[in-house]
Amino acid sequence: MTGYQELGRHTAPLLVFGILSLPVAAEAPTLGLPLECTLGVDCHIQQYVDRDPGPGVQDFACGNLANDGHKGTDFAISTLADMGRGVPVVAAAPGIVRGVRDGMPDIDATDPGAPDLTNRECGNGVAISHGDDWETQYCHLRNASVRVQQGQKVEAGEPLGLVGMSGLATFPHVHFSVRKGRAVIDPFQPDMSATCGLETIPDLWQEAATYRPGGLLQIGVLDRVPDYSEVKDGLPGVDLPNTAPSALVVWGFVFGGDVDDEIELSLAGPGGALGSNVDTLEKRQPFLYRAWGKKAPKAGFPPGAYRAEVVHRRGGEVLDHRMVEFELN
CATH class of the missing domain: 2.60.40.10 (Immunoglobulins)
Structure with missing residues (x-):
């Protein structure tokens, strides 16, 4: 149509991912979502567990929505405004709170003003024991939002805090880890030796989650x-x-x-x-x-x-x- 001038396209720079070293989780717990949202509507999965043992990346569906060595699942919200409104992080299964941390600021880890994160990459977080060496961990919670204490019994769906950006994070999300003893477990395909793919994969979730690459x-x-x-x-x-x-x-x-x-x-x-x-x-x-x-x-x-x-x-x-x-x- 005449009379209209095209504006130049604009390309934004890359956001940097945080790489975390976190927990995994005899009978395996059945898991609900670790935050209050609707996947694909007001939250999404930004990264899955990296199942590639080498320097490459591979998620459970044979895609590359992971970071090298990523040991959990990143449930993300879209913007800092969403974080400011407050999105609850909740216990994915019943258990006993094994440990907590709070008091770290919500700041992009690449910001020059970010604090030293040595041994505190998780930021503000909660770890929950589910028995038989199964454990879940919830990282990057919002500063001053953690509302549970060590030793406290929690039920599935009970609020633990709010989604934040503390620790080694560059976007608002909760890094959710599952482990059994010291072994990383992918909740989308718990058999870590299994071949990737979407066909008849047994997972730990109460409800199936659609894979979005x-x-x-x-x-x-x-x-x-x-x-x-x-x-x-x-x-x-x-x-x-x-x-x-x-x-x-x-x-x-x-x-x-x-x-x-x-x-x-x-x-x-x-x-x-x-x-x-x-x-x-x-x-x-x-x-x-x-x-x-x-x-x-x-x-x-x-x-x-x-x-x-x-x-x-x-x-x-x-x-x-x-x-x-x-x-x-």
Whole structure:
């Protein structure tokens, strides 16, 4: 459509992962989610246990949603705003609290002001014994949120604290570890010698969790290209001025990006499609965002209904698709 100028695409830097050394867990406990959320809606799994014994990575589904040597499952929330609102971390199974730590700040571990994390990589955390050498551990809880004490009996679903970013963490999440004695156990495939794959895998969960190798965390529309820090902090879905916007920019916040993944951003208005842009990733990125848009024509954007869409594709298949609708007067 004539009259619209394409804005340059914007690429955000890579977020750094924390690498943790944490616990595992005779009869195996049956586990509920370790935080109060709905997977795929307001939380997601950012990393699984790394099952590759060498320098490579492999999650239980034969994917690469792990970090080398990662010994737990990272249940993440999307933004710092979500963390500020407070997301409870809960006991995945009944047991006795074996140990706790609190009082460490919520700060990106790569920040120059971050504290010394020697032997405190877990940050604020709780460890629970479930008997017969089975144990679960919950790391990176929010400062001053831990609400249980050593020796306390807890039931499944009982609040332990809030999701935070303490210790060796660069995004808000709870690193959930299961172990039996000193052995790491993957709750999605407890037999650590088993071949990876999604076919008839016996796991420790009360309810099956759909495997998502990547996807969209948030999308939105602005009248400018946002800073990456704003995206990580948390932006509204639609944040446009009351007066006629000088541009319409759609942005998408993505997790689990892989080489050759496609991120497509598009806009449509009352007259039909305004345009689209497809960006192909050149490297793996645990987090990234993309933004693209159109400058307003001289007469301004016509009033009416608009739609912004973001699609994440891998190998030609859609991993995730989200849409925001809005009106311009």
